[in-house]
Amino acid sequence: QKEVEQDPGPLSVPEGAIVSLNCTYSNSAFQYFMWYRQYSRKGPELLMYTYSSGNKEDGRFTAQVDKSSKYISLFIRDSQPSDSATYLCAPYNQGGKLIFGQGTELSVKP
C-alpha cells in the first residue's frame, strides 16, 4: 500500500464550481498535513497547513483532516481559472520529512 494516495485526475470543472480534492494515507503516525499547489515546472506553493483532525479555512480554501479514516480533503469554493494546477497533499510527522502524493491535476474552465 502506498503511503499517500491521490486520484491523479485530471479533474475538470467550470468556473465558480466547488472543488473537492482528496488524499488517503496509511501511516497513523502522521500528525501534520500540508496542501501545496504546483504549476507546471514550478516549485510547490504552500496553501494550507493543519495539525491533527478537524477543519481549517483560509479564504476560498478549506482543509479537512479525518485521522480516524486517514483521509484528508481540500475544498476550493468559487473556483477560478487561475486555480488550474496540480494539488499535492503532504502528510508528515515530527521529523519534517514530507511524504507527497502523486498530485491531482485540476482544470477550471472559464
Next chain:
Amino acid sequence: EPEVTQTPSHQVTQMGQEVILRCVPISNHLYFYWYRQILGQKVEFLVSFYNNEISEKSEIFDDQFSVERPDGSNFTLKIRSTKLEDSAMYFCASSQSPVREQYFGPGTRLTVT
C-alpha cells in the same frame, strides 16, 4: 514576503560530472531540505539538515550526494558523479521547525546528458 531562492534555474551537465545546486533559505529558518521530482512523478524527499548536520536522508541520498551550509545564507546540494537518472527538478525548502510549514524554492532543473 521572504522566499526561498535557488540557482541556477537550469543546469545541463554531462554524465560523470559534478554539480552543485545552490539555495538561499528564508533568513530566520533553521531547518533545510532537498527534494527532487523526476518529470511526471511525485516529489520525493532527499535529505533534511539542521544545525550543520543531516537529520534524515532517504535511500536516494547515497554517497554520491552531499549537502553543506558553507556560510550563514547558502545551502548546497552536491552530486559528485552525475548519472542520467539524476535528471530531475531539485527543490530546496526551509522551515522554522520540523513541525512547521515548509516553503519551497522555484527549483533547479538538472539535465544530465
